[in-house]
Amino acid sequence: MKASIGTRSVGSFGVVALALLGVSTLSAVTPAAAGGQNAEVTFTKDVAPILQASCQTCHREGAIAPMSLMTYEDARPWARAIKEKVSTRMMPPWYIDRNVGVQSFKYDRSLSDDQIATLVAWVDAGAPRGNPSDMPPPREFADRDRWHIGEPDLVIPIPEPFVVPAEGANWWGDFFSDSGLTEDRWIKAVETKPSAEGFPVVHHAVTRLQETEDADTGDFLNEYAQGKNGDVFPPGTGRLVKAGSIIRFNLHYASIGKETTDRTSVGLTFYPKGEEPEKELFSRALAQNFDLDIPPGEDNVRHDSYHPFTTNVRLTGFQPHLHNRGKRQCIEAILPDGNTQTISCANWDFGWHIVYNYADDAQPLLPKGTFLHTITWHDNSSANRWNPDPRNWAGFGQRSSDDMSFTWTSYYELDDEEFAAAVEERKAMTDNNDE
Ligand code: HEC
Incomplete structure (x- = not known):
C-alpha cells in the first residue's frame, strides 16, 4: 500500500485517484553531491551544457534577459547571482510546487535538483573555467521570422506597430484586432510571435478570442513565452474560431536601452473547410x-x-x-x-x-x-x-x-x-x- 503524502488520500482509492491525476509516487529527493567529492565542476564541462539547455533562449544578445550567459566571460561576473536565483528556483521562471500534485509537463524549463547542485558547486568552487576543449559547440537558435507551427493559413497582427522607448517602466496592455473571419473555422495549430525586431522587448504575449472588445472572458488562444513555440493540438482536437471573432492581445513590453518597434502577430492553421475535429478544445x-x-x-x-x-x-x-x-x-x-x-x-x-x-x-x-x-x-x-x-x-x-x-x-x-x-x-x- 502506498503511503500518504501530504493531503493525498491513502489506500486503494488513493491509488486509483493518483492514477487519474497522473501523479506517480514521489521519489525521495536526494541532495545530489554534484560531480562527486573529487571531480572538479567546471564551466566548460558541466555548466555550459546547462546554460545552453535552460538559460540561453532568454540570456543572449538581443533576447529578453538583462545579460547574456553564452560564454565563460559572460557568465563569470554573474556567478553569485546565478547561485542565488537557481537555488531559490527563481530562475528559470517556472513556479510549479515540486512537492505536490502532477509533476510532468510539456515545455518544462525548470532545472533538476542535480543541475542546481552542479551550478551551486561550480560557484562555491570559485567558478573555474576548466579545460577549453570541453566546451560544447555554441547552441544554434531558430530564425526569428520562423513560425514553429509551419506557415500559418492566417496571420493577424496587432493593429499598429508599437514603439517601446529606449528607457521606461514595464508596460502592460491590451490590443484588439479583427480576425476578419466571415465564417466559423476550426484551428489545429496556433502560435503567437513577436516581429523579428520586436523579439527582445516582448516579455510575454497572451492571445484570446472574444466576441466583443469589452468582454472580459472569452476563450484563451495561446501564450508566447521564450522557450515555448506555439501549440499544435493533439490529432482529432481543435479549437473553434467563430466568424467575427476579435483577437485580444495582452502584451508585456520591457525597454532594452534602444528604441525598438514591435508588431506581434498570431498565426492560425485551419482544418480544411467543412472538416471538424472530433473534440473541441x-x-x-x-x-x-x-x-x-x-x-x-x-x-x-x-x-x-x-x-x-x-x-x-x-x-x-x-x-x-x-x-x-x-x-x-x-x-x-x-x-x-x-x-x-x-x-x-x-x-x-x-x-x-x-x-x-x-x-x-x-x-x-x-x-x-x-x-x-x-x-x-x-x-x-x-x-x-x-x-x-x-x-x-x-x-x-x-x-x-x-x-x-x-x-x-x-x-x-x-x-x-x-x-x-x-x-x-x-x-x-x-x-x-x-x-
Ligand atoms: C524565459 C526566459 C528566461 C530563462 C529561460 C532564464 N532567464 Fe534568467 N532572467 C530572465 C529575465 C527576463 C530576467 C530579468 C527580470 C526578472 O528577474 O524577472 C532574468 C534575470 C536573471 C538573473 C538576475 C539578474 C540580475 O540582474 O540580478 C539571473 C542571475 C538569471 N536570470 C539567471 C538565469 C539562469 C542561470 C538561467 C538558466 C538556469 C535563467 N536565468 C533562465 C529571463 C530568463
Whole structure:
C-alpha cells in the first residue's frame, strides 16, 4: 500500500485517484553531491551544457534577459547571482510546487535538483573555467521570422506597430484586432510571435478570442513565452474560431536601452473547410472569484472558489490568473465521492505569466460531477515587490491595481466510454511503472 503524502488520500482509492491525476509516487529527493567529492565542476564541462539547455533562449544578445550567459566571460561576473536565483528556483521562471500534485509537463524549463547542485558547486568552487576543449559547440537558435507551427493559413497582427522607448517602466496592455473571419473555422495549430525586431522587448504575449472588445472572458488562444513555440493540438482536437471573432492581445513590453518597434502577430492553421475535429478544445476562465477581500498590509490572504464539471474532462493545462498582489494558487479536484486530490500548486510572480501544460500521460482525468476547487493566496504586504500600495484594501476588479483570482483551464470533454478507456489506459501505465 502506498503511503500518504501530504493531503493525498491513502489506500486503494488513493491509488486509483493518483492514477487519474497522473501523479506517480514521489521519489525521495536526494541532495545530489554534484560531480562527486573529487571531480572538479567546471564551466566548460558541466555548466555550459546547462546554460545552453535552460538559460540561453532568454540570456543572449538581443533576447529578453538583462545579460547574456553564452560564454565563460559572460557568465563569470554573474556567478553569485546565478547561485542565488537557481537555488531559490527563481530562475528559470517556472513556479510549479515540486512537492505536490502532477509533476510532468510539456515545455518544462525548470532545472533538476542535480543541475542546481552542479551550478551551486561550480560557484562555491570559485567558478573555474576548466579545460577549453570541453566546451560544447555554441547552441544554434531558430530564425526569428520562423513560425514553429509551419506557415500559418492566417496571420493577424496587432493593429499598429508599437514603439517601446529606449528607457521606461514595464508596460502592460491590451490590443484588439479583427480576425476578419466571415465564417466559423476550426484551428489545429496556433502560435503567437513577436516581429523579428520586436523579439527582445516582448516579455510575454497572451492571445484570446472574444466576441466583443469589452468582454472580459472569452476563450484563451495561446501564450508566447521564450522557450515555448506555439501549440499544435493533439490529432482529432481543435479549437473553434467563430466568424467575427476579435483577437485580444495582452502584451508585456520591457525597454532594452534602444528604441525598438514591435508588431506581434498570431498565426492560425485551419482544418480544411467543412472538416471538424472530433473534440473541441476549451480554454476557459473557471472558478472566478468576484468577492475578494484583501485587507491592507496583510500577507497570505486566502480565497476559495469552485467550478462544477458536468461532463467528464481531460485537463490539458492550467494557468493561474492573479494580479499584482497574487502570491500562489493551488487547484484540486473534489471528486464525486467526496475525496479530494491536489492537481497542482504554483507560486505567482506578476512579472511572468506561465501556462503549465500537462504531459499527455499525466493529464488529469476528472469524472463528471467533479468540482474544480481553486485556492488562491494574495500578498498585500510591502514585501511584495509588485504591490502598488500596501496601505490600500483590494478587491475584485479589472484595473491592474484591483485584483483577481481565477484559473485558466484547457480541457476537452470525454463521453463515458472514452473516459473509462482513458482511465484503463492510465491504470495500466501506472501499474507498469510500479513493477
Ligand atoms: C524565459 C526566459 C528566461 C530563462 C529561460 C532564464 N532567464 Fe534568467 N532572467 C530572465 C529575465 C527576463 C530576467 C530579468 C527580470 C526578472 O528577474 O524577472 C532574468 C534575470 C536573471 C538573473 C538576475 C539578474 C540580475 O540582474 O540580478 C539571473 C542571475 C538569471 N536570470 C539567471 C538565469 C539562469 C542561470 C538561467 C538558466 C538556469 C535563467 N536565468 C533562465 C529571463 C530568463
